[in-house]
Amino acid sequence: MLARRLRSTFPALSRRWQTTASTTAIESPSAGGHPSSVASSQLFRMTRESALRTPGISWQDDESDRNIVGGRETRKMNLYQAVRDALSIALAKDDSAIIFGEDVAFGGVFRCTMGLAEEFGRERVFNTPLTEQGIAGFGIGLASMGHTAIAEIQFADYILPAFDQLVNEAAKFRYRSGGHFSIGGLTVRTPTMAVGHGGLYHSQSPEGFFMGASGLKVVIPRSPIQCKGLLLSAIRDPDPVIFMEPKVLYRSAVEQVPIDDFALPLSRAEILIPGSDLTLLTWGTPVYHCESALRLLTSPPPSLAPLIPPSLRSAKVELIDLRTILPWDIETVVESVRRTKRLVIVHEAGMTGGVGGEIAAEVGKRAFLRLEAPVRRITGWDVPAGLQFEKFNMPDAVRILDGIMETLSY
Amino acid sequence: GYGMGTVRVDENDLLAVMNAVKEARRRCLEGGRAVLMEMMTYRVGHHSTSDDSYVYRERQEIEDRKKNVNPITRFRLFRVTESWGWWNETDEEELASRLRRDVIKAFKRAESVKKPDLGDMFTDVYAE
Numbered sequence: 001m002l003a004r005r006l007r008s009t010f011p012a013l014s015r016r017w018q019t020t021a022s023t024t025a026i027e028s029p030s031a032g033g034h035p036s037s038v039a040s041s042q043l044f045r046m047t048r049e050s051a052l053r054t055p056g057i058s059w060q061d062d063e064s065d066r067n068i069v070g071g072r073e074t075r076k077m078n079l080y081q082a083v084r085d086a087l088s089i090a091l092a093k094d095d096s097a098i099i100f101g102e103d104v105a106f107g108g109v110f111r112c113t114m115g116l117a118e119e120f121g122r123e124r125v126f127n128t129p130l131t132e133q134g135i136a137g138f139g140i141g142l143a144s145m146g147h148t149a150i151a152e153i154q155f156a157d158y159i160l161p162a163f164d165q166l167v168n169e170a171a172k173f174r175y176r177s178g179g180h181f182s183i184g185g186l187t188v189r190t191p192t193m194a195v196g197h198g199g200l201y202h203s204q205s206p207e208g209f210f211m212g213a214s215g216l217k218v219v220i221p222r223s224p225i226q227c228k229g230l231l232l233s234a235i236r237d238p239d240p241v242i243f244m245e246p247k248v249l250y251r252s253a254v255e256q257v258p259i260d261d262f263a264l265p266l267s268r269a270e271i272l273i274p275g276s277d278l279t280l281l282t283w284g285t286p287v288y289h290c291e292s293a294l295r296l297l298t299s300p301p302p303s304l305a306p307l308i309p310p311s312l313r314s315a316k317v318e319l320i321d322l323r324t325i326l327p328w329d330i331e332t333v334v335e336s337v338r339r340t341k342r343l344v345i346v347h348e349a350g351m352t353g354g355v356g357g358e359i360a361a362e363v364g365k366r367a368f369l370r371l372e373a374p375v376r377r378i379t380g381w382d383v384p385a386g387l388q389f390e391k392f393n394m395p396d397a398v399r400i401l402d403g404i405m406e407t408l409s410y
Numbered sequence: 411g412y413g414m415g416t417v418r419v420d421e422n423d424l425l426a427v428m429n430a431v432k433e434a435r436r437r438c439l440e441g442g443r444a445v446l447m448e449m450m451t452y453r454v455g456h457h458s459t460s461d462d463s464y465v466y467r468e469r470q471e472i473e474d475r476k477k478n479v480n481p482i483t484r485f486r487l488f489r490v491t492e493s494w495g496w497w498n499e500t501d502e503e504e505l506a507s508r509l510r511r512d513v514i515k516a517f518k519r520a521e522s523v524k525k526p527d528l529g530d531m532f533t534d535v536y537a538e
Contacts, residue, residue, distance in 0.1 A: 106465045381532065389531045 034252035035196075037288040037397060043272060044223055044255045048074040051256040054225050056268065060232070060261040074256040079249045082224035082257050083112040083189070086231040087150065089261050091120045094148050096185070097235070098124045101135055101152025109154060110191055110250050136162035136188065140169050143183035143240065150235060156192035156244055157201045163209065170240045171215035184238035189231070191247035192220070193285050193348050194394050198247075199387035205284070205349035205380075207244060207325045211358055217241040218326040219266060222287045224255040229264030230323065237266060246284040269329035271336065275318030278408055279336045280400075281359065282346040283322040290319055290346055292397035297404060308401075312408050325355055333359065334366045341372040342407045348394050351379040373410035378403040414444045421449035422481040425488075452479050 045051040052069040059072075077085060091097045099113060105127045107114035117125040128135050135151050142149040153159045159166070166188070174182040194203040207218050217239050221227035227245065234241035272287070273294065282290050294317050300308045318336055322328055337343045343363055345356040356377035363375055378395045385393060415437055419430040427449070434445040452475045456463045478484070491497035 103465075109460070383532055383535055386531065388526070389528060392528060392531065 035248060035285070035288065037292040038249065038252045038285075041288050041291055043287070043291060044253065045225060046256055048256050051225060051258055054229070054258075054264075055270065056264050057229060057258070058263045058265075060263055072258055072260055074258050076254060077224045077228075077257040078251050079221075079224050079227055079245065079253045080110050080112045080251065082228040082255075083231060083245060084114055084116065085257065085259070086228045086235075087113065087116060088119065089232065090148065090150065090235045091116065091124060093261070094235075096146065097148035097150060098126075098142070099150045099152070100126050100128050100138070101189075102128060102130060102154045104152050108152070110247065112152070112189070112245075112250075132158050132160075132162040133165055136165035136170065139186050139188065140165060140173070140183055140240075143185035144173065144181060146185065148185040148235060149187070151186070151188045153188060153190040155202050155247075156190045156206050157204045159188070159190055159206055159242075160209075162188075166210070166216060166240075166242070167213045171213040173215070174239070175215055182238065183240050186240040187231075187235045187237075187243055188241070189243045189245065191250070192244035193246045193248065194385060194390055195248040196390065197387065198385070198390075200384050202247075203385040203390065205244075205347065207242075208349050208354045210242060211326055211355060213326075215239070216326065217266060217324065218244065219324050220244045220246070220284045221323065222246070222249070222284060222321050223253050224257045226264060226321075226323065228257055229262050230266065232261065233263040233266050236263070241266075244284070248285055264323075267324045267327050267329055269323055269332040270321045271318060271332070272321055273317070273319040275316040275340060277315040277340055278317045278342040278344060278404060279320060279333070279340045280317050280344050280346065280404065281320045281322060281333060283325065284348070286346045286348060286395055286400075287319075287321050289395060289397045290400055293400035293404060294319065296397055296401050304398075304401075308405065309409075312405055315404075315408055317404060328355075328359065330362060330366070334363060337363055337367045338370050341370050342410075343371070344376045344378060344400070344403050344407050346378045346395050346400055346403075348380050350382045351377055352382050354379055373407045376403045376407045414446045415441075416446040416448065418448040418450060421451040422479050422484060424481050424485045454479060 045054060051074045052072055087099060091099070099116060101108075103109055104113045105117045105122065105125060107116075113125060128138065132153055135153065139149040139151040153162060170183060170186060192207070193205050207220065210216055210218050217234070217237065219230050219234050219241055221230045221243075231243055234243045269281075273291075280290050280294070296304060297308065297315065297317070298313055300313070318340055320333065320336060322333075333343075343360070345359055347354055347356055349355070351357070354377070356379055360375035360377060364371070378400050380393050380395065383393065415434070417430055417434060420426050430447065434447055437443070438445055454472060454476055485491070486497070
């Protein structure tokens with residue numbers, strides 16, 4: 001007890017520094033190698049200056065009214081290190097915050113909780129039995145008593161057994177009590193999307209299944225800075241949040257990340273590359289395939305050049321990262337489509353019942369007369385995410401480019 | 411309880427399992443009631459090649475258990491098979507090398523099979 005109080009009042013910042021520092025060694029690529037579109041991306045903020053000027057950053061420390069970034073530091077982190085950094089800040093500043101899930105105590109199967117049990121104690125970072133329904137239910141119970149419950153579901157594919165708890169209990173908690181009770185303290189983190197060798201049960205993108213569960217929020221970050229800021233916002237958000245981390249980016253996405261406590265806004269999409277001829281909307285891993293597709297469009301390699309008419313090569317495509325999937329930022333997307341008049345949505349999950357359908361319908365309703373082409377969805381096929389031919393299932397740069405071209409020349 | 415007879419058996423002891431199942435079956439048929447059999451064993455390897463179970467148990471524990479866990483080895487320790495003429499070292503070597511050859515043959519055959527058609531990605535989703 002005494003140790004815990006000391007730990008929370010003592011500048012835990014320096015302790016956290018050590019934990020993060022000791023594990024920022026050079027990372028070797030994962031078994032499948034770094035995806036090429038991620039490795040060659042220009043979207044990462046690799047300098048301290050650009051990192052500190054990330055749009056939408058809101059500093060959460062005592063000097064938050066100080067917008068000067070001069071004294072602030074950044075550290076090179078990959079995605080899982082950014083997760084750990086955010087979790088460490090959450091536990092340091094919030095005495096009621098605890099982390100639990102399968103294998104989180106030793107550091108987690110993706111190292112997202114490395115050193116946290118040692119730093120904050122096994123009463124605050126501990127393993128649960130193998131039961132996703134139990135993990136979610138336990139988290140809901142904790143949050144209903146006002147605690148900050150940060151649950152981990154080891155793979156998004158396994159969130160299905162917890163679906164009943166999340167949809168029937170978590171999503172409806174505030175509503176069914178007429179606002180008397182709520183479980184905003186619940187955050188469920190889970191690794192999502194394809195990783196190259198995951199097969200049917202380690203590659204899924206289940207965000208679409210939750211679209212009907214109003215009361216829940218669903219957030220998907222694309223990079224370390226985004227991950228840290230959005231995760232801290234999610235943990236502190238007054239509503240329960242499902243935070244899906246693209247697992248293939250854990251080691252391959254690297255950025256200079258501000259080490260201070262900061263938040264990025266939920267339910268706000270971000271325009272990564274401004275454009276005027278077409279809106280390209282996506283989230284998570286496909287952000288980088290979209291970036292590659294745009295590069296192929298403007299300067300195609302000799303093998304593709306004959307297929308891309310020069311008139312299309314000068315098209316200015318606006319790339320948007322949706323970031324929060326539920327509730328999604330309708331204003332930003334519709335405003336963009338009203339300007340560009342064409343929309344292509346990209347996601348790994350299958351077409352039928354995927355988030356793209358929901359967005360397409362809403363955009364169709366609000367911008368029907370402005371559209372000059374049908375809303376195009378480039379998605380995984382309507383098959384389970386098998387191990388064989390995964391490369392042909394998940395949307396890649398070439399398929400995205402094809403969809404862009406088709407929409408531009410409709 | 412649930413009205414079931416229960417028994418716990420060392421699953422890696424061939425004769426114990428045989429006897430226990432024989433008795434359990436007799437009770438089922440004569441008593442018309444279910445029997446729950448809890449078969450105790452030990453997982454020597456990791457859950458998968460991506461997991462490291464040493465985080466949860468001592469290597470020494472695995473080494474100790476390994477000595478005792480193989481049902482084939484334990485059965486042969488009875489020397490029953492040898493003394494009854496059911497099995498001997500020569501049989502053992504021949505079986506081992508035949509099985510190895512069969513596996514390698516299957517491997518080679520599988521490696522020369524062409525990758526399936528890309529369209530196979532879409533089959534077997536539904537019955538039709």
